[in-house]
Amino acid sequence: MRGWNVLIFLYLVVVAFCFGAYMRNESAEWFLFGVYVGLAIYETLIWMVLQTPLYATRKISETVLYAGATVHVQITVRRSKSLWLLSPRVQIKEVLPNRIIDTALVYERQARGREALEYVVNYELRDLMRGIYEFHALTVHSRDWFGILTQRVIVPCYTEVLVYPRIDPLLHWPWFDQMLRQERAQTTVLADESSQVIGTRKYRPGDPLHHIHWLASARANELRSKEMDYVNHIALSLVFYAHTDVQGIDERYELAISAAASIATYVLKRHLAVEYYDTRDATSKIYQANGSRGLPDLLTVLARMAPHAGLNSTPVWRVLRSLKGRMQVIVTTALSPFLEGIEMQRAWEQSPFVFYLCSGAVMSESEQQAFARASAHGWQIACISSPDDWSMVQAQGSGVRC
Secondary structure, three states, rough: OOOOHHHHOOOOOHHHHHHHHHHHHHHHHHHHHHHHHHHHHHHHHHHHHHHOOOEEEEOOOOOEEEOOOEEEEEEEEEEEEOOOOOOOOOEEEOOOOOOOOOEEEEEEOOEEEEOOEEEEEEEEEEOOEEEEEOOEEEEEHHHHHHHHEEHHHHHEEOEEEEEEEOOOOOOHHHHHHHHHHHHHHHOOOOOEEEEEEEEEOOOOOOOOOHEOOOHHHHHHHHHHHHHHHEEEEEEEEEEEEEOOOOOOOOOOHHHHHHHHHHHHHHHOOOOOOOEEEEEEEEOOOOOEEEEEEHHHHHHHHHHHHHOOOOOOOHHHHHHHOOOOEEEEEEOOOOHHHHHHOHHHHHHHOOOOEEEEOOOOOOOOOOHHHHHHHHHHHOOEEEOOHHHHHHHHHHHHHEEEOO
């Protein structure tokens, strides 16, 4: 029983004991009457405490982090001011996101402090994987010390944690560096930048004179410089051609996401532009990232990607021909789809570099045939079966055999 029902029942019992003690006039009856009067007063005060507003906050140490990190979570549940002796027992239930193995965390704490009822719970989530973790409402169960009065309150407390893919740093990538030098020697398109004025800011010593916005300076009665947005020409097209049939977490698919993120980081930190194409179903969209400032947006796209089994039916060579990058890199879990149009290699100027996420340390016979066929057409292929293979990619300018 809860709320008014409990109080009405207790007061009826008090009236019954009062009538019995008065009729029999025995000390035991009067003693029980006093006990029930005290219990009724205690439950009434507890009920008044439970009617006060309940507030809950969730503080997370970091809301944007990389895979494998640990976050600290602090939950604070607070009521209005009340007497310390009248603090109910509280049980806090936290339903964790679906990507975390544990389904719920339950904590039971007693009130601390004389002026306000405040409950603080701390816990950690370790080794988070790539993805979006959504924390929703908290469930707070309150009861008195005897378990007679209970209360269940759902407190809205939405928090989102964004976990980027793991970045395996590429300190040196001979193939890309060599291709970049050749492109810059043949044309200046990679070095050219287009810019546009997006606003004005206060003049800083060292700003070029042609960046001063004279009209804005006259209006503000101080020197104002133009705020420029530089757009680099696309240097690299990154094609993600991976799928999974595994229910749950597929390590090879996650490794493919990590490879795409590592490649994009390597290129964008060199102040170049990247276009990213994901061959999922029929909803493929080209994302463009410009320089290091575009890296967070691209990593967010990769973090939100959910494993999928379908791939775009568009021939791969048509996809490559529609992209604008001077260099093309493919991250794939299958080589055979690319070989169907390999004779159409004139569709692109340069042979692409392929990061092939093989299923193990030794390729199967069909994989070896596909590998040999692609290599014969000048494709550079690096087989990646574990994060440790990145050291081989840095050490060799050509493809790496499994």
